[in-house]
Amino acid sequence: MRNVVTIASKELRSYFVSPIAYVVLTGFLLLGGWFFFNLLARFNFLLQIYGAMQNPEAMARLNLNEFVIAPLLHNLSVVLVILVPVITMRSFAEEKRGGTYELLLTSPLSVTEIVLGKFFGAFLFLLVMIGLTGIYPLLLVVFGNPEVGVMMSGYLGLLLLATAFVSVGLLTSALTENQIIAAVSCLVTLLLLYVISWPADTANAVLGAVLKYISLTEHFGELVKGIIDTKDLVYFASVVVLALFLTQRSVESVRWR
Amino acid sequence: MIEVRQLSKRYGDLTAVRDVTFTAEKGQILGFLGPNGAGKTTTMRIITGYMPASSGTVKVAGFDIFEQSHEVRKRIGYLPENPPLYNDMTVWSYLDFAGRIKGVAKSDLREAIDRVVERCGLGEVRQRLCGHLSKGYRQRVGLAQALINDPAVLVLDEPTIGLDPRQIIGIRGLIRELAGDRTVILSTHILTEVQQLCQKVVIINRGRIVVEGLLQDLTQGQSLEEVFLRYISADVDAGEVDGAPAEA
Numbered sequence: 350m351r352n353v354v355t356i357a358s359k360e361l362r363s364y365f366v367s368p369i370a371y372v373v374l375t376g377f378l379l380l381g382g383w384f385f386f387n388l389l390a391r392f393n394f395l396l397q398i399y400g401a402m403q404n405p406e407a408m409a410r411l412n413l414n415e416f417v418i419a420p421l422l423h424n425l426s427v428v429l430v431i432l433v434p435v436i437t438m439r440s441f442a443e444e445k446r447g448g449t450y451e452l453l454l455t456s457p458l459s460v461t462e463i464v465l466g467k468f469f470g471a472f473l474f475l476l477v478m479i480g481l482t483g484i485y486p487l488l489l490v491v492f493g494n495p496e497v498g499v500m501m502s503g504y505l506g507l508l509l510l511a512t513a514f515v516s517v518g519l520l521t522s523a524l525t526e527n528q529i530i531a532a533v534s535c536l537v538t539l540l541l542l543y544v545i546s547w548p549a550d551t552a553n554a555v556l557g558a559v560l561k562y563i564s565l566t567e568h569f570g571e572l573v574k575g576i577i578d579t580k581d582l583v584y585f586a587s588v589v590v591l592a593l594f595l596t597q598r599s600v601e602s603v604r605w606r
Numbered sequence: 607m608i609e610v611r612q613l614s615k616r617y618g619d620l621t622a623v624r625d626v627t628f629t630a631e632k633g634q635i636l637g638f639l640g641p642n643g644a645g646k647t648t649t650m651r652i653i654t655g656y657m658p659a660s661s662g663t664v665k666v667a668g669f670d671i672f673e674q675s676h677e678v679r680k681r682i683g684y685l686p687e688n689p690p691l692y693n694d695m696t697v698w699s700y701l702d703f704a705g706r707i708k709g710v711a712k713s714d715l716r717e718a719i720d721r722v723v724e725r726c727g728l729g730e731v732r733q734r735l736c737g738h739l740s741k742g743y744r745q746r747v748g749l750a751q752a753l754i755n756d757p758a759v760l761v762l763d764e765p766t767i768g769l770d771p772r773q774i775i776g777i778r779g780l781i782r783e784l785a786g787d788r789t790v791i792l793s794t795h796i797l798t799e800v801q802q803l804c805q806k807v808v809i810i811n812r813g814r815i816v817v818e819g820l821l822q823d824l825t826q827g828q829s830l831e832e833v834f835l836r837y838i839s840a841d842v843d844a845g846e847v848d849g850a851p852a853e854a
Contacts, residue, residue: 355706359692366694452690452751455654456707457679603657 352458356466357473360440364474369439373432377425377478384424385485388417413495414503418486419573422503425482426569429475429511430543434535436474437518438528440467441600445526450603460601464593467519475511479504499575506572509585510565514539516592523599539565607632607789608653608759613662615648622648624813626662630806632758635785637804637821638793639834645813646793647687650761653791654684667758680709683757687764689748693737697728697747700736701754708755722750726780742773749780760790766799778803797830811838 364370392413399407444450453463483504489495517538522531546564549557561567565588568581613626623645630636640646652659653666655675664671666678692700701719710718723732726746731739736747745765752760765781766774781790782803794800800807800821807824809817816837817824824833 352707355703359695359703362699363692363694447690447693448686448688449690449692451651451654451656451684451686452704453707455656455679455682455684456704457676457709458707459676 352462353466353469356458356463357469360467360470361473363439364436364470369435370474373435374478374481377428377432378481380428381421381425381482381485384421385417388420392416413489413493414499414575417489418495418500418503421485422507422573423570425479426507426510426566427543429507429514430539431536433475433511433514433518434521434532434539437471437515437522437535438532439522440471440519441523441596442526442528442531446528454603460597464519464523464597464600468516468593471515471519472512475515476508479508479511496575502575502577503573505577506569506581509572509582510569513565513585513588513592516589516596517542520592520596520599523596607634607667608636608791609663609665610649610653611663611665613649613652613659613664615645615652615657616660622813623652623659623810626810626813626815628808628815628818630789630791632789633785633787634806635781635790635792635804636806636808637800638791638808638810639795639797639800640793640810641795641838644810646810647763649810650684650763650791650793654682654761655679656684680755681758683752683755683760685745685748685752685760685762685765687767689744690751691736691739691744691747693735695736696733697723697736697739697750698732700747701750704751705754710755718754718756722753725753725784726750727776742769742776745769745773745777746780749777749784753784758788760784760788762790762792764794765792766794766796774799797834801825801830809834809837816840 392411395411395416396408399411441450444453486495486500486504489500490497514535518531518535521535521538522528524534525531542563542565544564544566546561546567549560549564551557552560562584568584571578571581608630610626610628613623614621615623626645626649628636638646638649651657653664653671655671655678658672667681669677669681671678692703695703698719701722702715705715705718723729726749728743728746728750731743731747736744739747749762749765752762762781766777769777778799781792784790792799792803804821807817807819807821807830808815817833821830824830
């Protein structure tokens with residue numbers, strides 16, 4: 350456990366001593382702020398129009414959760430698809446290229462400790478990243494009255510989604526010593542998991558259900574709606590465990606190749 | 607202290623190391639000599655547990671590298687050919703990290719870092735980034751990393767390569783000092799280095815041990831160059847015939 354903490358804190362530090370952390374954080378917050386501003390402006394616009402039209406029914410349907418927070422979270426999730434590969438691409442690839450892999454693998458560490466350390470390092474970074482966007486819903490709570498429970502559920506969803514992304518990123522980084530290849534293959538995998546449910550509605554029932562189950566977005570969408578279902582939690586947990594297990598195997602294979 | 611027995615390593619069709627057998631006693635500095643590509647690095651990577659052999663065994667301090675890899679890794683300090691430094695870390699934080707992952711107790715860590723910093727002459731650069739260090743300092747930080755957990759066995763892969771003459775002398779002095787009751791395996795293709803530092807010599811050529819013996823027994827009136835060339839070229843002449851390697 351001590352070793353996991355040591356590696357995780359080294360990882361976290363290495364994000365912040367290189368410009369990557371700042372570029373990624375700035376980009377993420379900049380885009381997040383832009384989304385938030387525009388969603389809020391649109392919300393305000395609709396509010397005024399329906400108000401002028403004296404349409405109480407439409408007014409009742411307008412709420413901050415559905416019109417601001419849900420689309421915000423969905424947009425942020427798309428940005429994460431692009432940014433997480435950038436965060437995780439170095440984790441193993443750079444160690445291999447820089448020769449520090451030899452230090453790690455000849456130290457009295459288990460491969461599981463190395464993988465978990467890197468995982469928690471990246472996870473904590475994502476936690477900071479997503480935590481900082483918490484300012485937007487916080488503003489809504491201060492100046493409006495969104496449903497806090499639904500909001501929290503949505504944020505939990507975003508965090509789980511990011512965690513799953515991170516584990517996939519670690520896996521692709523462990524498979525190569527080239528950071529670009531790691532990032533691109535992670536990006537493609539994540540995008541694929543994102544859009545895999547597109548043919549679900551036209552495919553036959555069984556295939557459709559399977560595709561929907563595999564898709565990250567479907568499970569994320571449920572949480573954004575405020576539905577915390579065990580099946581979605583189990584789904585995210587299984588993606589993380591499977592990806593980390595494969596990462597562990599891949600690192601271990603250096604020893605037994 | 608180190609017992610290597612019939613070690614072989616194959617990468618697909620290529621046999622990098624074939625039936626390598628040698629031993630190093632406690633307190634000995636063993637010079638591991640051979641031309642480039644002879645299999646030195648492969649052998650050292652197997653001894654340090656970085657990768658497994660295809661066949662054969664290695665015992666370090668009585669522990670088997672395959673079955674008790676963890677125990678072995680606790681007792682070995684390894685300096686790979688390229689010092690494994692994190693360029694974005696300062697020397698101090700790097701050594702702190704190395705100490706932690708090598709299981710140095712928290713209470714001893716500061717003392718251990720101070721000890722290796724002093725030993726390797728890193729006082730001036732302790733707050734510098736590893737990425738900004740000269741080649742000589744990088745090598746010394748790599749050595750400091752290998753020493754941080756006070757290992758019984760040191761494995762050094764070409765520690766003086768690419769250094770200027772003054773730095774070479776410095777590193778050699780350091781290795782001599784460090785030896786003490788440690789066992790050191792030093793790979794190199796610089797023969798004078800072996801003459802100056804080592805008690806024992808193992809020469810490897812094209813994946814095979816061609817000679818193993820004490821330096822004084824091997825040289826006996828000839829220079830190490832002559833001995834080296836004789837064994838290397840004899841091996842080439844013998845071609846692929848599996849003659850018993852000459853024992854000294």
